[in-house]
Amino acid sequence: MSFHRSFITRALDWYRRQNLDPRLVEPWPSVPEPIRRAPCYDQGAEGRILYQPGTFRSSDELGRFIESSGVHGCIHQEAAVLYGDDEINDLDIAPQNTVFYNIHGMIDRWWRNWEGLGRFREGMPYWSGTFLDAAGEVLRYESESGSWWLGRTESFKGEERVEWGAVGDSSAFGEIADGRPFRIWDTDRDGRLEIVFRQPETGEWWEGSLRTGRLEWSRIILERIGEPIQRDDSLRASPLRKRKIST
Known part of the structure; x- marks a missing residue:
């Protein structure tokens, strides 16, 4: 690779x-x-x-x-x-x-x-890509507080440096790095990456998006192509797509 x-x-x-x-x-x-x-x-x-x-x-x-x-x-x-x-x-x-x-x-x-x-599993949870509006942004997760930080490259006196800002938290969902199904991906093909995970207690899927500059969490449903995915299905079953539902 x-x-x-x-x-x-x-x-x-x-x-x-x-x-x-x-x-x-x-x-x-x-x-x-x-x-x-x-x-x-x-x-x-x-x-x-x-x-x-x-x-x-x-x-x-x-x-x-x-x-x-x-x-x-x-x-x-x-x-x-x-x-x-x-x-x-x-x-x-x-x-x-x-x-x-x-x-x-x-x-x-x-x-x-x-x-x-x-x-994520090694205690160094960060991902690079476009989360808000620029390529090369870095999203970092702090497991102790459940907070998420976005790093963006800024120019300062002719030099570039990464400026960090808190963009939200996921503490209401518990420790995200606990082995639950988790993914950083562009789920809606808009060029921006989202956070997607399954909540262990309920089996519900959640998506975190930074479109507004702050993390906004939405409950989503993952479906098989052509049919709903059952709650107890394994991720081994088949590729999935998602649709949002009201919470």
């Missing part, structure tokens, strides 16, 4: 230096539905990658699973069909196609999700 990230980073650095349209190489927020519905696509494997990253003991194990489960190969195969471009399924020349970076930027986000969960 380290080589994967290094390659993507170098390629995108070159792409940006050419003043090409960055929107064409943005990571997919999720696998397109026509690909997910393809016979070759293992939705159960996708569910493990997205919602049970803690079951992978290392990034290498995660990378091997993405490959051995057929998820990676199927995405390329079906993307070639979807876009009518056979080059996408030829890994020798696929990096010349912008869709390659849509796919592999998404896969790098899968890895970042795994990395964030590892730091």
